[in-house]
Amino acid sequence: MKLVACVKATPDTTAAIKIENGKPVWGEAPLVINPWDEFSTEAALKLKEANGGTLTALSVGGEEAKIALRHALAMGADEAILVSDPALGAPDPAATARLLAAALQKIGGVEVAFFGRQAIDDDSGLVPAMVARLLGWPALTLASVVKFEAGGLRVERAVEEGRQIVTAKLPAVVSTVKDIGEPRFPSFMGIRKASKTEIPVWSLAALGLPAPVVSVQTLSLSEAPVKEVVCELVSGSPQEIADKLADKILGEKLL
Amino acid sequence: MNTWVYIDHFKGQALPASWEAVGAAKPLGKVTGLVFGSGVEALAKTAFENGVDEVLLADDAALADYRPEVYASTLKQAFKPEACDVLFFPTTSRGRELAAMAGVDLNAGVLVDVVALEASGDRLTVTRPVYSGKVLAKVTTAAKPQVVTVRGRIFARPAAQAGKSGTLTRIVAGGGALTAVEGYSTSEGGVSLTDANVIVSGGRGLAENPSLQPPAGLDAKAAEVWRAQQAFDLLKQLADVLGGAVGASRAAVDAGYVPYAMQVGQTGKLVAPNVYIAFGISGAIQHLAGMRSSKLIVAINKDAEAPIFKVARFGAVGDLHQILPALIAAFKKRLGK
Numbered sequence A: 001m002k003l004v005a006c007v008k009a010t011p012d013t014t015a016a017i018k019i020e021n022g023k024p025v026w027g028e029a030p031l032v033i034n035p036w037d038e039f040s041t042e043a044a045l046k047l048k049e050a051n052g053g054t055l056t057a058l059s060v061g062g063e064e065a066k067i068a069l070r071h072a073l074a075m076g077a078d079e080a081i082l083v084s085d086p087a088l089g090a091p092d093p094a095a096t097a098r099l100l101a102a103a104l105q106k107i108g109g110v111e112v113a114f115f116g117r118q119a120i121d122d123d124s125g126l127v128p129a130m131v132a133r134l135l136g137w138p139a140l141t142l143a144s145v146v147k148f149e150a151g152g153l154r155v156e157r158a159v160e161e162g163r164q165i166v167t168a169k170l171p172a173v174v175s176t177v178k179d180i181g182e183p184r185f186p187s188f189m190g191i192r193k194a195s196k197t198e199i200p201v202w203s204l205a206a207l208g209l210p211a212p213v214v215s216v217q218t219l220s221l222s223e224a225p226v227k228e229v230v231c232e233l234v235s236g237s238p239q240e241i242a243d244k245l246a247d248k249i250l251g252e253k254l255l
Numbered sequence B: 001m002n003t004w005v006y007i008d009h010f011k012g013q014a015l016p017a018s019w020e021a022v023g024a025a026k027p028l029g030k031v032t033g034l035v036f037g038s039g040v041e042a043l044a045k046t047a048f049e050n051g052v053d054e055v056l057l058a059d060d061a062a063l064a065d066y067r068p069e070v071y072a073s074t075l076k077q078a079f080k081p082e083a084c085d086v087l088f089f090p091t092t093s094r095g096r097e098l099a100a101m102a103g104v105d106l107n108a109g110v111l112v113d114v115v116a117l118e119a120s121g122d123r124l125t126v127t128r129p130v131y132s133g134k135v136l137a138k139v140t141t142a143a144k145p146q147v148v149t150v151r152g153r154i155f156a157r158p159a160a161q162a163g164k165s166g167t168l169t170r171i172v173a174g175g176g177a178l179t180a181v182e183g184y185s186t187s188e189g190g191v192s193l194t195d196a197n198v199i200v201s202g203g204r205g206l207a208e209n210p211s212l213q214p215p216a217g218l219d220a221k222a223a224e225v226w227r228a229q230q231a232f233d234l235l236k237q238l239a240d241v242l243g244g245a246v247g248a249s250r251a252a253v254d255a256g257y258v259p260y261a262m263q264v265g266q267t268g269k270l271v272a273p274n275v276y277i278a279f280g281i282s283g284a285i286q287h288l289a290g291m292r293s294s295k296l297i298v299a300i301n302k303d304a305e306a307p308i309f310k311v312a313r314f315g316a317v318g319d320l321h322q323i324l325p326a327l328i329a330a331f332k333k334r335l336g337k
Helices: A035-051 A065-075 A093-107 A127-135 A188-196 A238-251 B016-028 B041-049 B068-078 B093-105 B220-242 B250-254 B285-291 B320-335
Strands: A002-006 A009-011 A018-020 A023-025 A031-033 A054-060 A079-083 A112-116 A139-149 A152-159 A162-169 A172-176 A216-223 A232-234 B002-006 B030-037 B054-059 B086-090 B109-114 B116-120 B123-130 B135-141 B146-150 B167-170 B179-185 B198-202 B245-248 B275-279 B296-301 B314-317
Touching: A002 A035, A002 A093, A009 A065, A018 A216, A031 A035, A031 A065, A035 A054, A035 A065, A035 A112, A035 A139, A035 A172, A054 A065, A054 A093, A065 A079, A065 A188, A079 A093, A093 A127, A093 B093, A093 B109, A112 A127, A127 A139, A127 A172, A127 B068, A127 B093, A139 A162, A139 B068, A139 B093, A152 A172, A152 B093, A216 B109, A232 A238, A238 B296, A238 B314, A238 B320, B002 B016, B016 B030, B016 B086, B016 B146, B030 B041, B030 B068, B041 B054, B054 B068, B068 B093, B086 B093, B093 B109, B093 B146, B109 B123, B109 B135, B123 B146, B198 B220, B220 B245, B220 B275, B220 B320, B245 B250, B296 B320
Parallel strands: A002 A054, A002 A112, A054 A079, A112 A172, A139 A172, A232 B314, B002 B030, B002 B086, B030 B054, B054 B167, B086 B146, B109 B146, B198 B245, B198 B275, B275 B296, B296 B314
Antiparallel strands: A009 A031, A018 A023, A139 A152, A152 A162, A162 B179, A216 B135, B116 B123, B123 B135
16 A cells, blocks of 8 residues: 655644744754654554555655654654745645645555644644545544555544544545554664655645645734642541532532 | 534534534624534524524435535535635534635635634634643634634533524535445443533542552553552542543553543643543643643642642642542532432
8 A cells, every 4th residue: 555644743742832032932842743643653554564555754844844754764654755845934734735735646646645633733633634625535534443444444533422433445534543552662773764764855846836825824922821820738637638629619619 | 794603413413512603603793504414404493592593404314424525515515705704613523624624625714723713804813722722823814714613612602592593594415425434333421521511530640559459360550450440430430420521641541541532631632621620640741731721620649749739729639549439428418419
């Protein structure tokens, strides 16, 4: 099978994000592969191992995106491609989706494009369904189980009501949730291979696209106000603690 | 402004977030509700009673199961630019996906997971949390229509008006099916985490109960999981007494105590209940990111230095395994259960 994992570099989940001069900063915290994309890369590798084929890691961004691509390579992706261009600016989800859709078409013959459910920086979660719509492929989002069956995919989707079981023909877009299974750690050999792999860079011209039109404008960023909370500690025997907590919680009239 | 609101539902039962989206749209002008499904005429009536002025109803066997491409095509076919300035969706799994597809189909700007909005003329500026709520972004779009998904439990739903009616227009279902729905596996049951008013949540500390003797024959790991599950059973009892749901920290999920569906945090569910009670959860940044907008946070932990106490209004330093059963009894007594 010809598989692609679309990945993004984001700050680590433990990074303390601050806003300086209107831009987000996170001190010394390293950029990592978006944690959700680790799960989708794992899902792609499992599918590849079960059915044979190749996995290409694909990202849109600047030099920093290579962090995510190299992580996917170290996990076991066969090759990586970066879509990058000085004219890219800061693409919004729709612009990113157009770039990824064009890159998937240029790669050619792709059967499944994998995405994490969302990126933990912008948190939009829009790109997988947008790419599917642009390409006219089925969107199998929020997948917790992905199987290749009868020439198509059979997935279980984690939705509000439980699991929805959906089938579709290939090619398809799949976005995954954490239930897909713990991502493997890159092996020593994998990390060596990843550091040596040449990552081709595709420009807008290579994709035959004009500079992206960004329809969502960010006007300002601010740190979310942290509620100043002074914790009132209750003490006593477990029974006393329980009585005091129950009274205080009920006293807030929120139940 | 004219607004359209997608009424998200499962088998004809609207998700509460749908009415909250109506509540967000209502101050802007006329609200047209989009009701798609099969045998969902009753839901159209419910929509009128919940603040919707007009309904576009696509009632067709082809829409029996939600399939994003078919629902998106239904919307695209019905869309009239002169009739809709803002297209609202609740930020549910279906709402987010349809908003993405509508964004592509209508060449619109999509503003997702919005927690506040202001209108100037027919242009919206919205606030949305990014970086898991650590940062608030003010965003806008010049594209028309403006597509907005509304975060749950932020906007008030309109007051229900029994018997209120409105104009119902039938529209045809779109085509282009690419997926087939085989069915649903058993639902997790109980109150859903994201809709819950009260969440009681457990962490690694739930397993730390050495006095509890596991059944013979369990190895150390299995005994740890067994101990944690006994404590999670108690959490479920407390949740039932309070009419709430049970959540868990990532540490508890990673340790195999409970399924991922229960995880609260940056890589789990984002929740904002009225009351969040954390047992044996230290309060890692990624957990706090998922629950800190809860109205009242209560923490029970044996470690007085645990970061969870920095966001908690009430707390107790002590052995949760002794406090939890006492708390269940205390609430039962006070609530007459």
